[in-house]
Amino acid sequence: MFLSKRIWRSVITFFIAACSLLLMRESLCRYSAEVTASEADVLTKRQLYSQAREMAELSLQQNPYNGYAYYYLGYIELLLDRHQEAIAVFERGRPLMPHLTQLLKMLAQAYYFSSQFDKAVETFDDYLTMEPMPRVGADNIFRLWAQALSRTQAFGRATVALAQADSFDTYRNELLQTRILNAILLNQTAMADYYYRAFKHALPKNTLEPMALFSSALAAKKMESLIRFLELNRLRGELDATSEKILAMGYAKQGRLAEAVTVLLTAQRFAPKDPDIPLFLGDAYFQLGELEKAKECYRRHLQLVPTSSFRNDLIKRFPDLAGESSAPIHQTDGGESATSAPKPRL
16 A cells, blocks of 8 residues: 555656646747747848748747747738738738737738738728727728728728828828729719819829729729719810720720710820720721721721731631731830720720
């Protein structure tokens, strides 16, 4: 009995000692992980990103539950524009650091820059619930939040976010284009016109991105609003080839082909070397049954762009185009290039 007690006492003592050693080892690993993570942060601030990543990864090897290491590693990936990698890291660290608003802020930005706008809005919402007025970078946060809301067609909420972003000077002019689009898609033509005039006053050398307007209006089924906005610009004399092409595409979507032709002929006067205009004109004439005019427009398009990706399609419509000379018409300083034109056809 006495021996048995001594054996049990030894076993218990050994067990306690072993547990103490394990706890000490775990504590050391956690301490080392925290130190290594801090080194990663210091290296990141010095822009030594490769070394910083190695330190953050080492920290996670030392302690896979170190939430700060996930944050530092994700931040490095975001700085290097590795958005998908940043998202993966932040999402792994998020359950470990639910209180860390900075992680949510960075995760939302990673989603935005990877064009995952639904996820960006969701994450910005979570972040702004925890920190309604960001202590750092509030101008950038409200800018991205507003643009993400607009891209997900949450136009009402986007209006509120844009108003908050407008309280900062930093991105005020940049956001005018989003404000124009948002107002158009809310059927607020007069407000869109107001923002457009502000845009032209603040950035006289800049132009809108009509293709973004067209694709967004098409997706939101707000083509009529876009057409009204572009028609208002025309009445005021705000004419340029790109806007005219967008207006023509809008008319064509509504089956108003004769009006599309009229607008495209105006656009052609502004940019006689733009190859998309005769292509669009040819499509409109073809749908109107004016085949000779369509063929002539297609011929001009192929002269401007002999290697056109639409060449085979056009030759199927008019086989005799294949045997004609297609010597290129060189661009001049007065004409727009193909890259400036929207690609969808009528």
